[in-house]
Amino acid sequence: MRSIKVNLDKKTLSSYEIRIGTSILDRMILLIAKNHKAAHYVIITDTHVNRLYGQKLQNAMSEAGHHVSTIEIPAGESAKNMATVMDTARSLLDLGADRGTVLIALGGGVVGDLTGFVASVYMRSIPYIQVPTTLVGQVDSSIGGKTAVDLPQGKNLLGTFHQPSAVFVDLDFLETLPQKEYENGLAEIIKYGIIEDDKMFTLLEENMDAIQSRNPAYLPKIIETCCRIKKSIVEIDEREQGLRRILNFGHTVGHALEAVSEYALSHGEGVALGMIAAARLSAKMHYLADDDLSRIESVIAKAGLPTRIPHAFAPQTVIGRLKTDKKKKDGVIHFVLIKKIGMPFVNGGIPDEMINTVLEEMKA
Ligand SMILES: NC(=O)c1ccc[n+]([C@@H]2O[C@H](COP(=O)([O-])OP(=O)(O)OC[C@H]3O[C@@H](n4cnc5c(N)ncnc54)[C@H](O)[C@@H]3O)[C@@H](O)[C@H]2O)c1
Ligand SMILES: [Zn+2]
Numbered sequence: 123m124r125s126i127k128v129n130l131d132k133k134t135l136s137s138y139e140i141r142i143g144t145s146i147l148d149r150m151i152l153l154i155a156k157n158h159k160a161a162h163y164v165i166i167t168d169t170h171v172n173r174l175y176g177q178k179l180q181n182a183m184s185e186a187g188h189h190v191s192t193i194e195i196p197a198g199e200s201a202k203n204m205a206t207v208m209d210t211a212r213s214l215l216d217l218g219a220d221r222g223t224v225l226i227a228l229g230g231g232v233v234g235d236l237t238g239f240v241a242s243v244y245m246r247s248i249p250y251i252q253v254p255t256t257l258v259g260q261v262d263s264s265i266g267g268k269t270a271v272d273l274p275q276g277k278n279l280l281g282t283f284h285q286p287s288a289v290f291v292d293l294d295f296l297e298t299l300p301q302k303e304y305e306n307g308l309a310e311i312i313k314y315g316i317i318e319d320d321k322m323f324t325l326l327e328e329n330m331d332a333i334q335s336r337n338p339a340y341l342p343k344i345i346e347t348c349c350r351i352k353k354s355i356v357e358i359d360e361r362e363q364g365l366r367r368i369l370n371f372g373h374t375v376g377h378a379l380e381a382v383s384e385y386a387l388s389h390g391e392g393v394a395l396g397m398i399a400a401a402r403l404s405a406k407m408h409y410l411a412d413d414d415l416s417r418i419e420s421v422i423a424k425a426g427l428p429t430r431i432p433h434a435f436a437p438q439t440v441i442g443r444l445k446t447d448k449k450k451k452d453g454v455i456h457f458v459l460i461k462k463i464g465m466p467f468v469n470g471g472i473p474d475e476m477i478n479t480v481l482e483e484m485k486a
Contacts, residue, residue: 123141123142123143123146124142124143125139125140125141126139126140126346126349126350126353128265128285128357130357131360136285138286138287138288138289139289140264140288140289140353141153141290142260142293142342142345142349143291143292144292144293144294145292145294146290146292147294148182150253150290151182151186152186153288155186155188157287157288158224160188160222160223160249161189161222162189162191162217162218162219162220162222162223162224163183163188163190163223164191164192164193164214164217164219164223164226165179165190165192165228166193166195166210166225166226166227166237166240167192167193167194167233168196168197168198168201168229168230168233169196170197171197171228171229171233171255175295176194177192179253180192191217193214193217195209195232197232198232199232199277199385199389201232202236202270202271203271203273204273204280206236207236207271214244219248220245221248223248224248224249224250224251224287225237225241225249225250225251226251226253227251228253229253229254229255229256229259230254230263231256231258231259231263231264231389234254234259234263234264235263235269235270235271235278235281236271237250238252238268238269238270238282238284238286239269239270239280241269242282242283250284250287251286251289251290252264253289253290254289254291255295255299256295256303257296257299257304257307257308257311257345258303258310258389260293260307260349261314261345261348261349261352262307262310262348262352264289264291265349265353265356266285266352266356266360267286267356267360268281268362269282269283276377276381276446283360291345291349293342296336301426302388303388305334305425305426306388306389306390306393308390308425309393309394309397309422309425309427310390310393311326312394312397313371313372314348314352315463316371316372316397316460316464316466317458317460317466319347320463322344322347323421323463325340325344326344326421327420330421330425331424333425334424334426352369367456368466368467368468370458371397371400371460371466372393372395372396372398372399373393374396374400374444374455374457374458376389376396376397377392378396378443378444379395379396379431379435380392382440382443383433383435386433387433391427394428395429395430395431395484398422398429399477399480399481400458400460401418401460402480402483403459403476406476407469410459414463417463418463429484430484431481431485431486432486435481437477437482438478440481441481444477454471455471455472456468456469456471
């Protein structure tokens with residue numbers, strides 16, 4: 123089991139360890155008992171993950187002598203909303219959860235974001251532990267303390283910063299992950315390569331067929347590299363005042379496409395298309411060489427992700443959606459662009475016509 127420390131504000135004692143390994147659940151339970159001792163643990167999980175792993179974790183923790191309960195939420199993004207927050211809060215009250223309770227988020231990014239949000243507001247905040255079971259969760263959403271739920275007007279519009287007390291990444295969970303969900307995780311992994319690590323990008327390029335078919339030779343190292351990249355960025359900019367914005371590479375257009383497709387596009391598919399749009403804009407603005415653009419498109423295709431927007435859409439609707447993005451400042455859409463692979467920057471504004479052209483080029 124590998125351990126990576128996320129060093130945050132010493133005053134608030136918010137530093138924590140990310141532990142990564144295979145078949146680590148028994149050791150996880152021991153570490154939770156040692157470092158996060160609580161009178162009551164509440165596992166929050168979704169219907170799919172509960173069936174696969176929830177009962178198993180609850181039993182193992184009970185056998186180890188802990189008082190542990192489980193709250194199940196519906197699976198999928200459509201449950202990441204205030205209604206589920208209210209249901210969860212009600213269940214916590216029914217279970218007698220108080221400030222001595224620790225929540226355990228067992229699931230993908232939906233469970234992680236929602237559990238983090240509930241933990242940050244329930245009784246003015248209680249601790250929570252992330253046990254991510256998707257590749258997206260393991261390389262991205264479980265680290266960094268951004269919590270959120272969606273509003274009808276858009277994704278992640280209500281949220282807080284609330285760091286987890288610990289993150290446990292067990293690669294065993296990935297065995298049951300559907301291929302499409304796995305590929306969503308590959309989109310985030312490619313993102314890390316593009317924004318921060320040209321060496322990892324080359325490794326992905328050279329071995330994407332094996333990685334896409336889940337050859338175990340590559341994944342542990344890749345997941346660890348991604349966790350290290352995310353933790354380094356979060357350490358420097360915990361609250362997304364500056365550097366952390368580079369993690370949104372591909373997400374501006376990605377979120378807009380996801381929304382306009384009424385979520386027929388998954389997050390990973392949106393991000394894949396958004397990364398291509400951002401790379402194309404970077405090339406059009408003469409920052410990025412065409413060769414690097416081709417490399418990006420090709421690795422995304424090899425990962426099984428789309429490189430063309432597969433549904434009918436009006437570019438103007440997408441641009442309209444971009445303008446309601448919460449990350450815009452002063453009415454200008456700020457894009458994360460790249461000068462080359464491994465070198466991102468935040469651009470001050472791109473003309474609508476150029477975005478329109480790129481979206482037209484990307485029609486299937
Ligand atoms: N907080 C952050 O920094 C951050 C970063 C990235 C993404 N996110 C959020 O994460 C969410 C996406 O997360 P996700 O992609 O993990 O989606 P998800 O949580 O919806 O999980 C995807 C699907 O896989 C199922 N599943 C989970 N683990 C499984 C397993 N081991 N075996 C079989 N099935 C399993 C789930 O039940 C679900 O149906 C989005 O809401 C996004 O906004 C947050
Ligand atoms: Zn993402």
